[in-house]
Amino acid sequence: MSLSPSPDVIFATSKRRGFFERSLVQLTLVRFREFWREPEAVFWTFIFPVLLAAGLGIAFRSQPATALKIGVLSDAPASPAIAKAIGSDHRLTPQLVGAATAARALRAGRIVLLVIPDSAGSVTYRYDDTNPDGRAARVLADDALQRAAGRRDPLAVTEEKVREAGSRYIDFLVPGLLGMNLMGSGMWGIGFPIVDSRRKRLLKRLIAAPMSRAEYLLSFLLARLVFLVGEVVALLGFGAWVFGVPLRGSFVALAAICLLGSLCFSALGLLVASRAQTIEAASGLMNFVMLPMWILSGVFFSADRFPDAAQPFIRALPLTALIDALRANMLEGAGLPELGTRLALLSAWLGVCFVVALKIFRWR
8 A cells, every 4th residue: 555755755856946946945835735734733823822812801801890798797786887887888798697607608708808896896807818809808898987987088089090901901911822822833833743754754864855954944934934924913813803902012013023932932842853753752842841931921920920039030931021022012012122132032042942953953
């Protein structure tokens, strides 16, 4: 039974001539054909980021503040009056609870604050000070009770509520998802085909072909540039159209950031795949490289939440630099001069990874 040759073997045995016969051009065309023949790759590259943005954007959409649930111990005579005073603040929902159920309700999160009146007319607040809702409920409940007791504020204040694109969670999320997608598609889209070809012993057949090692590796990078346009347009277009995610920076600067980020992670994917012999080994190495960046680089929440001692390491990660640059451009309108440090870090990762990958690349 005869097996149809792979695109790489067809190229290696081809004797055509002309401009489009050059090694780099033909190898780049091979990358396109391999990608479009894999529906899974198309889904994870173009469709999955949009679905993820839609799901998280709906789940964490901006909504009016939810009233905090507060329990008032019902044993004291003053409990109904205290509950009524707390209920005067529309941000709070008080309820009378018995002594037998109060502790359980607080522990289970059904209430975030327990108010315990005593016979002397004072109250005790019981809450978890590590819970932001508990801290907020304590302040609001105390303010409502103090006002009910006759307190007057000597300083008059007014409020100005501002709601605009750029401060919502979806605005924070979309640049993070874009950076994560550029990392994943760059590394998997390049590392997996190389290791698969090496495992099938196709790479060694290309040794005799009239091409250099640099041409073979550059063909992957050039193919990534074409797919990059679709990735960026699909996700950012969806975010801007459906959720109104702002794009305050110049499109030229945004394109440059995405291009440099994609090339950086493509080079990192080449480096990871330079010596791996099996798909399992490549998968393990890529997950080992990407997992810390998924967690630390601020895709879904700010990287500033981590301890100060870890910040130098986090800021040195390429995904952190890419996401910070994307957010600064999209949300703050930063141009390329303001992003010089982050772009220089991405350039350093790109240059080092590609040079090392070119040096240690193994055909067999």
